[in-house]
Amino acid sequence: MFIPKLYKSEDLNLMKDIIRENAFALLISSEEKIRATHSMMILNEEDRENIYIETHVSKANPQAKILKNGSEVLCDFLGAHTYISSSWYDHINVSTWNYEAVQIYGKVELMDHEELYLHLDKLTTQYETSQRCPLMLKDMGNAFVEREMHGAFGMKIIPTEIFIQQKLSQNRKENDFRNIIANLEGGDENAKQIAGKMKLLQK
Structure with a gap:
């Protein structure tokens, strides 16, 4: 990912927040041909010095048929994002x-049976806990869970390079910066999120 110096971040806490809030991300690989699959991803932080990503796709997915231990993949997470109109500046410029x-x-490390079960249990717990009548893996019966697991291809992704981008109009002068925030606050949820993040830069 190309990141101009002004927008590049080294903040790992920001990275973790973006991943947690945008966990349905793209898994990209290029063995044989470029392939991309949207999949649920979990950041495993049990060892804070060696964090990694957990995910799974269907075994029927052509991407699963070519990935193996050591395969290189790219996980792409898009956080809050919104359009910035050039009409919000006090001068002519581009949107x-x-x-x-x-x-x-x-690098991919394939999950064994136990790791896949723990991954699915963690994923289910994360999203079912807030439901009115949560249905956990343990409630589904071993036979059903085992049958469903036969169709899942689980993997751990051990990071080799991390890129964090936060493009929040850092290149704009103060008056334009304030005006952008004011316009975004009247927009949709994404626009309001970006406005809030821009305000944090002012502190």
Whole structure:
């Protein structure tokens, strides 16, 4: 990912927030041909010095048929993003887009049966806990879970390169910066999120 110096971040906490809030991300690989699959991703932080990503796709997915231990993949996370109109500046310029994004290159380690079960249990717990009548893996019956697991291809992705981008109009002068925030606050949820993040830069 090309990141101009002004927008590049080294903040790993920002990276973690973007991943947690935008966990349905793209898994990209280029063995034989370029392939991309949207999949649920979890950041495993049990060892804070060696964090990695967990995910799974269907075994029927052509991407699963070529990935193996050591394969290089790219995980692409797009955070909050919104259009920035040039009409909000006090001078003629181009319109643009403000956004947060994380890209992680990594090596694949295939999950064994136990790791896949723990991954699915963790994923289910994360999203079922807030439901009115949560249905956890343990409630589904071993036979059903085992049958479904036969169709899942689980993998850990060990990071080799991490890129964090936070493009929030840092190149604009103070008056334009304030005006962008004011316009975004009247927009949709993404626009309001970006406005809030821009305000944090002012502190």
